[in-house]
Amino acid sequence: LCFWWVDGIYTNLRAEEDPRICLLVIIGVTAEGKKELVSVSDGLRESKASWLEILRDLQARGLETAPLLAIGDGAMGFWAALDEAYPETGQQRCWVHKTANILNELPKAQQSKAKAALQEIWMAANRQAAEKALDVFVRNYQAKYPKAVAKLEKDRAELLAFYDFPAEHWRHIRTTNAIESTFATVRHRTTRTKNCVSRSSFLGLGFKMLQQAENAGLGFMLQRSPALFAG
Template identity: 85%
Template sequence: MKDSTVFESGMGELGLGIEGVLRRAARSLIEQAIETEVSVLLEEFSAVRMVNGRQAVVRNGHLPEREIMTALGPVPVKVPKVRDRSGSGIKFNSALVPPYVRKSRTVAATVPWLYLHGVSSGHMQEALSILLGEEAKGLSPAALGRLKAQWTEEHAAWQRRSLEGKRYAYWWVDGVYTNLRAEEDPRICLLVIIGVTADGNKELVSVSDGLRESKASWLEILRDLQARGLEAAPLLAIGDGAMGFWAALDEAYPKTRQQRCWVHKTANILNELPKSKQGKAKAALQEIWMAESRKAAEKALEIFVRNYQAKYPKAVAKLEKDRAELLAFYDYPAEHWRHIRTTNAIESTFATVRHRTSRTKNCVSRNSFIGLGFKMLQQAEKRWIAIFHPEKVRDLFAGVKFTDGLPANETLPGDQQDAA
């Protein structure tokens, strides 16, 4: 039950039933793992040649697709075939899906399996055996190593893709620390950018590793994006206030405006208050970022300052420090406010990454670390939903100015706006 709860809270934007998500991802990962098995077999016999020099053991299509019945329902699987031209009787039998197997033993703990139950061979075997039973433990370490290497290669190729002509309205930016420890640096974390395209869809912009607080790490990422053709600056970047990202952004894309995450800011402010005061203070902060106009928000902010300045100056200082950046969202479409006031778009995805990597406490290589993180984020990306009213993104790119969430020529007169 605990795993299911974490899964649902982390993937709330999917709009797809959990059983459907599990079945779809199960098929993808099983077939990928089987492909690594057959690749290992072909490599093992690559030196065996016919008299004419042709390779003796080669691929020969696939067996008919069959369904493996699980507690989640049927999962369709295709198993490759090989042909032994030498007549020596070499065959490929998957350790994951042996011939005629049509029913798994248990999938009671499929959620932690789905998020790639670790990066070590032992953990991966354990995870796959949850779905397919003890047979999965026959999957060789060589096949598992090839699978992880494939993820790393996929990430490297993805990081080289061209970004020419790309434009992003919004970026959500964050660094996620996990319990995984990279051999080269135990403080390493994933640095991730998620963007909103011109059609309102969300997509991964960058997944890299580095130090979250480091301007140098973020600047290297931004310079790389520029080198691959991303010349147009995003209109607005959303993140917390503790990152070296902001200094890097000012250098690489100085025209991009900044929005501080209200969830992070609220937590930081409440940390400076006694618990007995936190409930009331949280409600007062909500009055600011839920206000219908910038003027009303400024008024609510001044009330907070007046009420807490004398006894809790540190809390007030944290609020006033980023005043402009906390209220930047008022200059963007009101339909987008729910998306851009916080980094929830990226935090919900990171919830699954943190849950997944918290189960793997061993030291890993840098490549395994980033390959695992990339694969999880890539799986999540497939099911992200577009932002509300994507047509407003086109308005932004067309140069339409917004005031209090409305196009400037549609804003209400002052008295009406205050009344609203």
């Protein structure tokens, strides 16, 4: 597997043991460009221990080669677990999540202009141009909105990691959009289920719905890049 998209799915299903439990999902893409469900488990999204258990299980089942890059929201225990289990894997923060987090620190009157300025970063033609656009954003917003700027600068390297890969992959690997549509399917299918369920039912229903979503709409292919997938 070359890329992983990672997130925690909260649904209307709730495990009896702990209402904070959600579905912890990893979706990957192979060297052939096929997207596959790598893992689905239950746990706490913010917990390093929950994610590390998943990663150790993957290793125990033979997944010894680390993915080149993992893509996800920064507010997860996954990253600390990844550093321990697969330290060689690159980290890419999702631009959709990061943009929302930054805009939350700005008044509504400033959000449209700031969103366009952020788009100048992740839509830049190359890393050098992206770095320049990021510096412009910092310069324009630092004095009045230091919290917004801090959220951007904190993950500077992880936000621009996708530039290390061939340009034909950028639109897929700079956000978690590749799995958001799958999550929407799961949430939709659980909307009418209001009561708590057993842990096994929670996990089983979640897995089946993700599997159905995968069969129905996860079959997009990343263009194979000789420079990326050589060997």
